[in-house]
Amino acid sequence: MYARRIKVRFLILIMIGLLVAVPFGTVKAEEMVAKSKSRHHVELEELKKQMQKLQDQINMLESQNQEVNQKLYDAMSGEKAGWTEKFEAGYKKGLYFKSKDGNWKMKFRIRGQFQAAVVDQSDGNTTTNFSVERLRLKWNGNAFRPWFLYTVQLGFRDSVTLRDMYFDLAYNKTFAPRMGQYKVPFGRQELTSSSALQFVTRSIVNAEFGYGRDRGVSLNGVAGQNFAYGAGVFNGAGRNGISTNSNVLWAGRTQFMWSKGGKLKYSGGSFVSGGDYKLVPNFTKIGGGVLVAGLGVAGININQNTSSKYPDGRIESRMAELGTSVAQVTSITGDVSYKHPRFNVQGSYYGRWINPDDTAGSTAFDQGFNVQTGVFLLPKQWELTGRWSYIDYDDGSNINLGEGDPRDTSWALTGGLNYYISSDHRWKMQAQYSYQEAENVLGSSKDNNILLLQMQAFF
Numbered sequence: 001m002y003a004r005r006i007k008v009r010f011l012i013l014i015m016i017g018l019l020v021a022v023p024f025g026t027v028k029a030e031e032m033v034a035k036s037k038s039r040h041h042v043e044l045e046e047l048k049k050q051m052q053k054l055q056d057q058i059n060m061l062e063s064q065n066q067e068v069n070q071k072l073y074d075a076m077s078g079e080k081a082g083w084t085e086k087f088e089a090g091y092k093k094g095l096y097f098k099s100k101d102g103n104w105k106m107k108f109r110i111r112g113q114f115q116a117a118v119v120d121q122s123d124g125n126t127t128t129n130f131s132v133e134r135l136r137l138k139w140n141g142n143a144f145r146p147w148f149l150y151t152v153q154l155g156f157r158d159s160v161t162l163r164d165m166y167f168d169l170a171y172n173k174t175f176a177p178r179m180g181q182y183k184v185p186f187g188r189q190e191l192t193s194s195s196a197l198q199f200v201t202r203s204i205v206n207a208e209f210g211y212g213r214d215r216g217v218s219l220n221g222v223a224g225q226n227f228a229y230g231a232g233v234f235n236g237a238g239r240n241g242i243s244t245n246s247n248v249l250w251a252g253r254t255q256f257m258w259s260k261g262g263k264l265k266y267s268g269g270s271f272v273s274g275g276d277y278k279l280v281p282n283f284t285k286i287g288g289g290v291l292v293a294g295l296g297v298a299g300i301n302i303n304q305n306t307s308s309k310y311p312d313g314r315i316e317s318r319m320a321e322l323g324t325s326v327a328q329v330t331s332i333t334g335d336v337s338y339k340h341p342r343f344n345v346q347g348s349y350y351g352r353w354i355n356p357d358d359t360a361g362s363t364a365f366d367q368g369f370n371v372q373t374g375v376f377l378l379p380k381q382w383e384l385t386g387r388w389s390y391i392d393y394d395d396g397s398n399i400n401l402g403e404g405d406p407r408d409t410s411w412a413l414t415g416g417l418n419y420y421i422s423s424d425h426r427w428k429m430q431a432q433y434s435y436q437e438a439e440n441v442l443g444s445s446k447d448n449n450i451l452l453l454q455m456q457a458f459f
Contacts, residue, residue, distance in 0.1 A: 093426065094459065098141070105141035111195055111458045112136075120449040132157070133454065134194060138164075140268060147171040149268040151182075162240060163213065173266040174221045178232070181239065183270045184211040185218065185230035185253040186298045188335040188348060189370070191270045191279050196425040198281040198344075198374055200432040200452040203389040204412050205368035209331060209350035211300060212312025213239040214249060220272040225264045228273040229254045236302045237309040244308045253298035262290045281346055282374045282383060283424060284339040292339040300331040303357075315354075318393075322364055323402030324356035345373040356400065364394040372414075380423040385416040395441045405440040412436040426458035 089097045098105035115133040120126045135156040142149050149168035155161045166180025183191055189202050190210040202210070218232020231252035235243040257264065257277045262285070267274025276290055284290045306316045307325045319327055330353045337346035348370045355363040372387035391410040395401070414434040421427040432452045439445040 096141075102146045103142070103144060106139060107141055109138045109459060110136070111138070111456070113194075113454055113456045115200070115455075116453045118451040122445075122447045136163070136195075145171075151268055168220070168268050170266060170268070172221075174223055176220050176266070176272070177217065178220050178230075179217045181213055181215045184214050184216075184234060184249070184251045184300070185220075185232065185271060186211050186251055186300055186331070187333050187350070188279060188296055188337070188346070191253075192281065193270060193279075195456065195458055196278075196280045198372060198383075198385055198418070199387060199414060199416050200430050200454045203370045203372070203387060203414075204410055204436065205348065205350060205370040205389045205391055208314050208318075208366075208391055208410075209333070209352055209368055210313055211249075211251070211331075214311065215241070216249070218251075222264055222266050222272055226258060227254070227256055228264065228271065228277070230272055235309070236304065236311055238311040241310060245305065247303040247305060247309070249300060249302040249311070251298070251300045253296060255294060255296040257292060257294040259290055259292045261285070262292055280425065281337070281372070282339065282344045282376075283380070284341055284344075290341075292337075294335075294337045296333075296335045298333050300329075302329050303327075304329045318366070319354060319356075321402050321404065321406040322354060322356060323400055324354075326357045328355040328357065329353070330355075341379060342376045343374070345371070347371045362396075362398040362400075364396075364399050366391070366393050368392070374418075381420055383418040383420070385414075385418060387414040387416075388412075389414070401441065405442055405444070408439045408441045408443075410436070410438040425456075428456050430454045430456075 087099050094107045094109040096105065096107040111134065113134040115131050117129045136153060138153040140151040147170045149170055151164050151166055153164035155163045164182050166178055166182040168176055168178050170176040187206060187210045189206040190212060214234035216232050216234030218230055220230040222228045234249040234251060235241055236247060236249035237243050255273060259276055262276030264273060264277050265275030266272060271279055276292055284292050304315060305326045306319050310316060315329060319325060333348060333350045335346060335348040338344065350368040352366045353363050368391040370389045374383045374385040376383050389412045393407045395408050412434050414432060416430060416432040419429045434450045437445055437447040
């Protein structure tokens with residue numbers, strides 16, 4: 001019984017101990033958990049602060065990077081804006097690049113002519129030929145100042161040749177010096193660009209009496225709205241020729257133009273007249289009702305020595321026919337023209353004196369005539385054309401004729417049809433038929449029938 005009471009008391013004591021120990025242990029545990037939570041909270045806050053600092057640094061770097069990028073963009077935008085503000089490029093009858101202040105300009109153009117020819121000769125021979133008749137690259141514009149003009153033109157056929165390279169100092173357009181290699185200011189038809197011919201070819205008169213390109217200096221100008229001129233001194237050795245003596249070629253041309261509603265504008269082309277007075281044989285304005293009439297005269301003089309100088313044209317072969325290589329040569333020409341939107345006509349006269357220095361023969365006087373006209377069947381599109389050319393060579397008894405069969409007369413009758421694809425001379429198709437006949441001093445003659453078809457593309 002007593003032992004039983006002891007057991008009961010022992011169990012009561014254990015239970016009381018447990019009741020006392022459990023709350024105390026719980027408090028301790030809670031204190032430990034609280035301390036742990038507090039420590040972790042501190043660490044978390046510290047980590048958050050470090051992350052915030054890192055984020056602030058990242059934001060600062062991004063801000064700096066944006067500032068740098070903005071500055072670069074502004075700089076590039078400024079350069080781009082400056083470029084577009086100063087220069088302009090585009091296409092207007094040729095690719096051009098120019099400064100907006102007018103001090104620099106370059107225009108680049110390409111021209112090609114593809115031709116098919118059938119020639120029936122009096123001796124019975126007939127030939128058919130396809131050819132790239134012309135391929136030209138041209139650069140022109142101004143440099144440093146608007147009045148310092150330049151032109152460069154290359155020709156490609158069997159080889160690359162320099163055709164034009166000259167400078168115009170057109171500060172005062174009434175007196176504008178020119179220097180370089182260019183067309184001698186003489187015949188109207190030769191001065192008309194091969195891109196703007198009314199026929200596929202120039203006339204036989206131009207081929208005989210005309211002078212092409214030469215190297216020299218000249219004074220050109222326009223006065224008012226009606227007058228243009230060009231006069232200069234040249235090597236007399238032709239295109240890309242080199243002078244080997246002091247015999248120079250003197251040349252000059254004056255041109256008076258009248259128009260109703262047109263205008264004269266200085267041009268750096270073959271001849272100084274431009275605007276409505278360009279040397280184009282057929283086109284004039286339709287809407288404005290512009291009528292253009294013109295009169296031109298020109299002259300050339302040279303002490304020609306064909307053994308050392310070879311000018312463009314056929315003077316060399318004519319002097320050989322006269323049995324001389326040295327002669328005083330004087331040439332003159334005059335031309336009249338009239339252009340209406342639907343009708344046009346022009347005529348030219350050439351005269352040439354050849355006074356031999358090394359023979360007993362007298363002066364030979366040759367002359368030529370050319371008349372051509374055109375009628376537009378459809379304005380600025382379809383044109384019907386016709387031309388008559390005649391050359392009379394001097395064969396008087398006092399003329400010392402050389403060996404062979406010197407020419408007496410030559411003439412040609414030509415008809416053509418033009419289709420102007422671009423309503424001007426840039427893109428066009430031309431068909432031309434010519435009958436040519438030449439008679440020598442012995443009375444024998446030769447004739448040719450020539451059919452030409454040509455397509456021109458002018459970019």
